[in-house]
Amino acid sequence: MRGRLVVGALCGALALVGFTGCGIPERTEVQVDRRKEPATELSAINAGSEPPTRTTTDQPEEFVKNFLNAAAGEPDRAYYRVKQFIDPQYRSRLQEKRGSEVELTVVRLTDSPRVTFGADDRYKVSIGVQQIGVLRTDGTLVPPVSSETHYEFGLRLASPSGATDDGAGLYVIEPPNVLLVSDTALQDYYESRTIYFWSTDRTQLVPDLRFLPDTVPNERRLNEVVKWLVDGPSDWLRTGVVGLPDRTELINNATGGNGRWEVNLDMPGDDRTQIDQLITQLAWSLRDFDGELELKIRNNPVKVENLAARRSLRELYPLREGPRGYCVYEGAIHSLSVAGEPLEVPLDEAVNRNVVSAGLARSGEQILAALVVTASGGKQRLTVGTGRAPVTTFGKAENSYKVIGRPVWLRSSDPSHPRGLVVADGRLYWFDGNAVMTQIALNLPPGVVTAVAVSLDGQRIALIADGALYVAAVKLLDGGVTIGPSRRVITSLTGISAVDWVDENKLIVAGSAARPAIHEVTVDGAPQTVLMADTRAKVTSLSAYPDNPTIQMPWTYMYEASGSAYRSRPAERILPAQVHGVSPPPAGVRPGNPSAPFFLF
Structure with missing residues (x-):
């Protein structure tokens, strides 16, 4: 969703609640959130769509396309979704990774998958691909590591008795040993998000593209964006921007609802200008969020500000007119x-x-x-x-x-x-x-x-x-x-x-x-x-x-x-x-x- 600049008077007075030199203790007992897993229960599903399941179709060509979408979505369940498509005796071929190590190999199909029928009710599948990149759990798509230009695997029909299967339909046999996902899945099952980092001279906010699964619940979207900012910019941007101060950590989870949001950071330093710039950075990185944001540093309230008002106060680009x-x-x-x-x-x-x-x-x-x-x-x-x-x-x-x-x-x-x-x-x-x-x-x-x-x-x-x-x-x-x-x-x-x-x-x-x-x-x-x-x-x-x-x-x-x-x-x-x-x-x-x-x- 592209947020738009909200023009108008400030909607809420700035409430400054003491800086040390501002009143922020140098160090307090805090609980830092270093978890990489989702911050809410998996049952809290957003309205976004999920990839089709294995039994959605029994047509081989459509089944292959669904298989190439199965890994899309929240990374902690990527292996589970893909393994549902794979013959049980071949599932061990996927060497499962966990947490931040989960990576999706994003490819662009160079032609339609070729599916040929063979003996024993089995199909041979060949797909030509262009390697696009690797999608990480932080939403960044980094350069590809593989040079493969095609993949081959097989399909088989489920056995009539279902004794060794999870049900009727088709199964993948001899699968690739990576989590393949087509580039079109990024459009179908992810939302492209823009977060911002300050340029090295701290005069300009610089966009950084991320991909967020559609199924991430609304109450977790704030938290994901803040974690991305804490973890720092995409690799290729690092030389041209500055991240948050070293050792900055998210305390507990960013929370909120009904027009009131809270972000609690363990952030070194006590610079009023830097904290004010962080508010601007958050306001634009949370472009589709309105209402009030309360920033805390080490559990101590620092500033409450209306997000739309801050975006109006600090425009992204010095444009005066159209082209x-x-x-x-x-x-x-x-x-x-x-x-x-x-x-x-x-x-x-x-x-x-x-x-x-x-x-x-x-x-x-x-x-x-x-x-x-x-x-x-x-x-x-x-x-x-x-x-x-x-x-x-x-x-x-x-x-x-x-x-x-x-x-x-x-x-x-x-x-x-x-x-x-x-x-x-x-x-x-x-x-x-x-x-x-x-x-x-x-x-x-x-x-x-x-x-x-x-x-x-x-x-x-x-x-x-x-x-x-x-x-x-x-x-x-x-x-x-x-x-x-x-x-x-x-x-x-x-x-x-x-x-x-x-x-x-x-x-x-x-x-x-x-x-x-x-x-x-x-x-x-x-x-x-x-x-x-x-x-x-x-x-x-x-x-x-x-x-x-x-x-x-x-x-x-x-x-x-x-x-x-x-x-x-x-x-x-x-x-x-x-x-x-x-x-x-x-x-x-x-x-x-x-x-x-x-x-x-």
């Missing part, structure tokens, strides 16, 4: 009438020329403008200008390059030190407001980088290198920009050519799926959705206005293919008549093609 569409037409930037009301270009006419592509962003009252322009010898050069619109002064990068990708800006809370990213001749660079470019070291396999995209929070990037997709955390330093360890994002697309962010945790990606296509995929690779099955030509750039909790409007995107610009929803070519401020060409002269579309926000 404004622009493109490059005949060497200059122009606004478009296909994405928002056309506005004037926020650049002086004298500098708006010889443009190949551009990246514009707002930072407070300033416009951040990065242009790729033509240079001598058929090369390209980066130019950068910042200031109030219209921007008049631009600095030029020292070097020119054969090919420069579309530049993007890293949104930060420090408008006096703007920084952006750009790919030039197969390498990634960061640049400052004076167009000084510095190459960034990447921990990727040797290869050519072809595109980069930045998330709305400015703390995460998506990269394309040698046709593969990666995500990584960003760390902004006084002296520049560093990129953390990159995580490969598995998609069914090959030859990936363009990427951008369309959600806090989702990307749009262009590549090949027999035909040129555009897919939507999460930052961890599952699930995946086909947006355009055939774009008819290779997509060379993508630009999106992302869905977000601050401005309530559907996300949208534009792209370029074969030198022409297109928009989505509905998918159609952008025509010269939709380019603002352009006079029709003389009679008999064919108009040019709008290209390199992008959004300003």
Whole structure:
């Protein structure tokens, strides 16, 4: 469920109940909850659906699909659910793990399961798969550890007498020795949740994607989210965010109901600012919770706050309006009438020329403008200008390059030190407001980088290198920009050519799926959705206005293919008549093609 920003006056006065230096004892006798098992009885089931049972169908093809969903759900019963599908004499092949060691091997089927009938009323099953990742009990989907591209197992009919069976129907024989689950099960039996961690400079909340089983009871959802925050961020985000202080523990269970919630932590330190930031972190991580939250530190009340009021007080992103569409037409930037009301270009006419592509962003009252322009010898050069619109002064990068990708800006809370990213001749660079470019070291396999995209929070990037997709955390330093360890994002697309962010945790990606296509995929690779099955030509750039909790409007995107610009929803070519401020060409002269579309926000 996507929570939305609740705009309005504060619904509840902030009740501060003593800090030490605030009144919090240095240490008290507390009961720390280190349990990994569910915090309530298993009988407390939420309204969410559970995977089908073994006897739901006796059709082999449908039975196989149900078997690949059986492990989905609460991890403490995953082995039990899967073993119900397996012939009793083969159940020992699954080496059962417990607690936090339970892991699900998430795969994407590359074709329909092949089921062939053989002797003795038995079937042979073969499934081709793409390894997506491993789903852990903390809701994170980490990179895959297996390289298997297909699995084979058998099916048999239950014996007529049922003497050695648990009932009629089919059974799996010679099963895989892992808990397999299809990527579609993440959509069908889990809720995607976003929790937040502070950036390393504590100025921006950074999203972290988790999967929560639908059947987790409502009274436990608060507790699960708080445990995730206590345990820390996903592996690939760790270099770009800060977790709660070391040795922080959850005392008993987070509890509540009827608009009143309580979180009790054993948290070192006694910093009022840090505790106030924790309240904001909790409010956004509990986006679908309303009412009052009471935070206790070592059993001592510290603060009571209305969750919706806190979300209203501290917006996630500094957005003021929806998307404004622009493109490059005949060497200059122009606004478009296909994405928002056309506005004037926020650049002086004298500098708006010889443009190949551009990246514009707002930072407070300033416009951040990065242009790729033509240079001598058929090369390209980066130019950068910042200031109030219209921007008049631009600095030029020292070097020119054969090919420069579309530049993007890293949104930060420090408008006096703007920084952006750009790919030039197969390498990634960061640049400052004076167009000084510095190459960034990447921990990727040797290869050519072809595109980069930045998330709305400015703390995460998506990269394309040698046709593969990666995500990584960003760390902004006084002296520049560093990129953390990159995580490969598995998609069914090959030859990936363009990427951008369309959600806090989702990307749009262009590549090949027999035909040129555009897919939507999460930052961890599952699930995946086909947006355009055939774009008819290779997509060379993508630009999106992302869905977000601050401005309530559907996300949208534009792209370029074969030198022409297109928009989505509905998918159609952008025509010269939709380019603002352009006079029709003389009679008999064919108009040019709008290209390199992008959004300003």
